[in-house]
Every structure is written in structure tokens, then in C-alpha cells.
Amino acid sequence: MFKNILKDRVILVDILSVLFGISSWVAVNGVWTQTPLLVERLPEQWNLTSYVVMIVQLANIGPIVYSILKFKFSLKAIEKPCIHVTLGIGAVACLLLSIFWDKITVINGTKHSVAFLILTALLAVVDCTTSVLYLPFMAHFKSKYLVSYLTGQALSGLIPSFIALAQGASDNPECVNSTTTHEVYPKYPEPRFSVSVFYVCLLVLVLFSWTAFVLLNRMGRCRKELVLYSKKSSGFKAGLGRTTSTGSDVSSDSSIGSKTESFDNHSESNAKPNNESNEQNISRKTFITLLLTQAYICSLTNGLLPSIQSYSCMPYGNTAYFLAVNISSIVNPIACLIAFYVKPKWIIHTLPGVISLGTACAIYAMVTAVLSPTPPLQNTGAGNALIVLTWIGIAGLFAYSRACIASILRNNTGAGHNSLFFCGVFTQIGSTCGAVIMFCIINFTSSFVSTSACG
Incomplete structure (x- = not known):
């Protein structure tokens, strides 16, 4: 069986595709895994997560600009140069973050981490743009290598989380009396390695990906795996672009793309009965319901909830916040992988229950954030475990729900690509609405209250 998997494959291309895929969302995922440390050290404090979420949504200007350039110039003329530019910007931004992430600027008497926010915005623009750059580039290679790229894309979320876990959670702070002002302030213990070292690790990952991209283009053994596209195959390529270009969630994109790869491989092997058995006609009512559900889920997962995670978790201690952020990042792609292997009939039966259970979790997270800084079960082991879970x-x-919705829409008879395009549109609508609403509530009202660890 293992020999059949490796048959007619060039392992070097697989390895380089994985390395190339790692850079897709590694920077933004890396920034997010550091938020438990950053909210302690940057002046935005608990509001920092709302800034990061809003920046990521605004960064979708990158794909828009690239789409305009693609229509104005030929794809062949701009695709590779744009990938080089994005990788270059990502590498420079990671390097600068390792140096300037904690530099504070005073504006109108108020402290702001301007350098961190600007550099994070650059990384967000780069990562958002990869959604419309990287998959079309991989479409130049034989379709069997797409799954290798998507594996790398999944690792772009897993690797930063594992590095952050190795970095370790800073324990709860020690309250120290200032010898000059006689005020009590929190002194946070340092993790195993600093935030600066973490960003250097991200820089190394981006450089590995950049090297892989160069080798995919230059090495003769890799170029032999390229395919020539006819009008028919370019439709497949366009479908891939529509599948992932507008989604802002890494794992969701990976799941959708994996299903496209599976569909294409079945077609190549003339396994038509399997394809047909998965396809189904979706009524207009069901189609609209799925799109609205997608928008609802993404408004929570990409907008509302990440913005208030610090308010929800910080009252339970730094360790609880650290574990909630990093274990969630690991669980996300695993849930998408599970959805990939679930049979369509089981998806239909389990999806409403899964969404309901996720909504219950979201309500509890929102309640703890609103009641911050004194949420239920504070300073208890049960409370800490419950908030992490x-x-x-x-x-x-x-994540499972998004992948299931994408699967249903992908198998919509005769309209899979168009269905996924609208799925991406509603993903972005929900994400943007959630981010804007919560940013305004957090920063312009007193609905959420933070406190000092020694308050």
C-alpha cells in the first residue's frame, strides 16, 4: 500500500510543497499564540486581541489589490514576483517584530504599541494574500502534490502552537511594591524563551518556505512535475482559487482544498460512481440556510470571540489563557481532518447538534467575558479547567462545522465551485461584521472591564 502511495511521485516535490505551504498563515497564527504574553506587556493590555482581529480583517485589502493586478496584467507576469514580494515582506516583518515588538509610542499622552500593530498589519496582509496566490501557483503542478501543500498549510497553525507550548506559559505574576512610587505592580516571570526569540523562529520558517518556493521553480526535477493547462484545466485552477481565496480561517481552507484534491484524484482514476454518490442536489432554502450558518459561525470564530478571549480567560490566570489559545490552535486542524472522513449522511445528522453545542460554549465564553474581572468559578481548579475546555x-x-458546510456545498450537484465561492463571500461577511461590532463595543463602551493582576 505504501509503495502505491509513493508510485509516480517525486518525494522532493512533496517535501518542498509542504515547506512552501507552511508560510501561508504561519505569521498571523504565530502572533495569535503570543497574545497571552503580549497582553501582559503591551499598553493595549486586554484590548489587544480586538486590535489584532480587526487588523486581520482589514488586511483583506491584500487579496483585493492582487485581484486587480491579476486582471490588469497577465497571471504569468505577476504571480511569481508577487509570491517573492509577500515572502520578502513576511521575512522582514518577522525580523523587525523580533526587535521592535515591545517598543512603545506615546500619542496624545497615551501609550500605544504602534510598531507591533503596524508590523502585525503587514504580516496579516501577507498571509491574507497567500490565499489567492499560493493555491493557484500549486495548480501548476500535478494535482497529487496539492495534498502536500495543504499539509504544510495545516502545519502553519500547528508549528507556532507547538513552539509556544515549548516556550511555556508564564505563571501568575508576583505583586511587588515599587520603591519609588510605593505602588503595587505585577511582576511577570519570564517564559523559557522570549517573544523576540519566538519571532526569530517564525522568520526561520518563512525563510525555509521561501527557499522551497525558489527550488520548486528552479530545480529541473521539480519542473518536470509541472503540467500544461488547457482551458478545461484552468477551470479547475479557478475553482481552487474560489475555494480558498476568501476564507480567513486556515484550517477551513485546508479542509476545503483537501476535498477538492480528493475529488480530482477520483476523477483521474475514473472512479465516477464514488463522485456521483457524494453529489446531491441542494434546495435553494437549504443553500441559503448553509450560507447564513457559515456567516454566523465565522462572525463568532473570526470576529466576536477572539476579540474577547483575553477578557474571558485572563481572570482565570495566565496559564488558563495560555492553554486555551494554544490547544485550540492545535484542535482546529484536527477537527477539520475528522470532518474530512465523516460520511455525508452523518454530516447531515450531526451538524445541527455540533453547532448547537458550539453555540453553548460560545455563550459561556461571552458570559465570562461580560462578567470579567470576576467571572463564575474564579480562583478554582474547576473554573480554570472549564474555561480552557x-x-x-x-x-x-x-472548525468541524465549517468543514462540513464546505463539504456539503462542494458536493452540490453541478454547482460545487460556485457554491464554495458564495461560501467564501459569506465567510468574509460574517468575519468582518463580527470583528467590527466587537471592536467598537470593546474600545468605545464600558461593556468589558479589565483589571490589574494586583488590583
Whole structure:
């Protein structure tokens, strides 16, 4: 069986495709895994997560600009140069973050981490743009290598989380009396390695990906795996672009793309009965319901909930916040992988229950954030465990739900690509609405209250 898998494959191309895929969302995922440390050290404090979420949504200007350039110039003329530019910007931004992430700027008497926010915005633009750049580039290669790229894309979320876990959670702070002002302030213990070292690790990953991209283009053994596209195959390529270009969630994109790869491989092997058995006609009512559900889920997972995670978790301690962020990042792609292997009939039966359970977790997370800084079960082991499990549940249940919705839409008879295009549109609508609404509530009202660890 293993020999059949490796048959007619060039392992070097697989390895380089994985390395190339790692850079797709590694920077933004890396920034997010550091938020438990950053909210302690940057002046935005608990509001920082709302800034990061809003920046990521605004960064979708990148794909828009690239789409305009693609229509104005030929794809062949701009595709590779644009990938080089994005990788270059990502590498420079990671390097600068390792140096300037904690530099503070005073504006109108108020402290702001301007350098961190600007560099994070650059990384967000780069990562958002990869959604419309990388998959079309991989479409130049034989379709069997797409799954290798998608594996790398999944690792772009897993690797930063594992590095952050190795970095370790800073324990709860020690309250120290200032010798000059006689005020009590929190002194946070340092993790195993600093935030600066973490960003250097991200820089190394981006450089590995950049090297892989160069080798995919230059090495003769890799170029032999390229395919020439006819009008028919370019439709497949366009379908891939529509499948992932507008989604902002890494794992969801990976799941959708994996199903496209599976569909294409079945077609190549003339396994038509399997394809047909998965296809189904979706009524207009069901189609609209699925799109609205997708928008609802993404408004929570990409907008509302990440913005208030610090308010929800920080009252339970730094360790609880650290575990909630990083374990959730690991669970997300695993949940999508599970959805990939679930039979269509089981998806239909389990999806409403999974979404309901995810909504229950989201409500509890929202309640703890609103009641911050004194949420239920604070300073208890049960409370700490419950809040971590709640956020893990949100990540896993909604990631599974998004992947299932994408699967249903992908198998919509005769309209899979168009269905996924609208799925991407509603993904972005929901994400943007959730981010804007919560950013305004957090920063312009007193609905959410933070406090000092020694307050």
C-alpha cells in the first residue's frame, strides 16, 4: 500500500510543497499564540486581541489589490514576483517584530504599541494574500502534490502552537511594591524563551518556505512535475482559487482544498460512481440556510470571540489563557481532518447538534467575558479547567462545522465551485461584521472591564 502511495511521485516535490505551504498563515497564527504574553506587556493590555482581529480583517485589502493586478496584467507576469514580494515582506516583518515588538509610542499622552500593530498589519496582509496566490501557483503542478501543500498549510497553525507550548506559559505574576512610587505592580516571570526569540523562529520558517518556493521553480526535477493547462484545466485552477481565496480561517481552507484534491484524484482514476454518490442536489432554502450558518459561525470564530478571549480567560490566570489559545490552535486542524472522513449522511445528522453545542460554549465564553474581572468559578481548579475546555470546544466544534458546510456545498450537484465561492463571500461577511461590532463595543463602551493582576 505504501509503495502505491509513493508510485509516480517525486518525494522532493512533496517535501518542498509542504515547506512552501507552511508560510501561508504561519505569521498571523504565530502572533495569535503570543497574545497571552503580549497582553501582559503591551499598553493595549486586554484590548489587544480586538486590535489584532480587526487588523486581520482589514488586511483583506491584500487579496483585493492582487485581484486587480491579476486582471490588469497577465497571471504569468505577476504571480511569481508577487509570491517573492509577500515572502520578502513576511521575512522582514518577522525580523523587525523580533526587535521592535515591545517598543512603545506615546500619542496624545497615551501609550500605544504602534510598531507591533503596524508590523502585525503587514504580516496579516501577507498571509491574507497567500490565499489567492499560493493555491493557484500549486495548480501548476500535478494535482497529487496539492495534498502536500495543504499539509504544510495545516502545519502553519500547528508549528507556532507547538513552539509556544515549548516556550511555556508564564505563571501568575508576583505583586511587588515599587520603591519609588510605593505602588503595587505585577511582576511577570519570564517564559523559557522570549517573544523576540519566538519571532526569530517564525522568520526561520518563512525563510525555509521561501527557499522551497525558489527550488520548486528552479530545480529541473521539480519542473518536470509541472503540467500544461488547457482551458478545461484552468477551470479547475479557478475553482481552487474560489475555494480558498476568501476564507480567513486556515484550517477551513485546508479542509476545503483537501476535498477538492480528493475529488480530482477520483476523477483521474475514473472512479465516477464514488463522485456521483457524494453529489446531491441542494434546495435553494437549504443553500441559503448553509450560507447564513457559515456567516454566523465565522462572525463568532473570526470576529466576536477572539476579540474577547483575553477578557474571558485572563481572570482565570495566565496559564488558563495560555492553554486555551494554544490547544485550540492545535484542535482546529484536527477537527477539520475528522470532518474530512465523516460520511455525508452523518454530516447531515450531526451538524445541527455540533453547532448547537458550539453555540453553548460560545455563550459561556461571552458570559465570562461580560462578567470579567470576576467571572463564575474564579480562583478554582474547576473554573480554570472549564474555561480552557470551553475555548477548545469552540475551536473544535466550529472548525468541524465549517468543514462540513464546505463539504456539503462542494458536493452540490453541478454547482460545487460556485457554491464554495458564495461560501467564501459569506465567510468574509460574517468575519468582518463580527470583528467590527466587537471592536467598537470593546474600545468605545464600558461593556468589558479589565483589571490589574494586583488590583
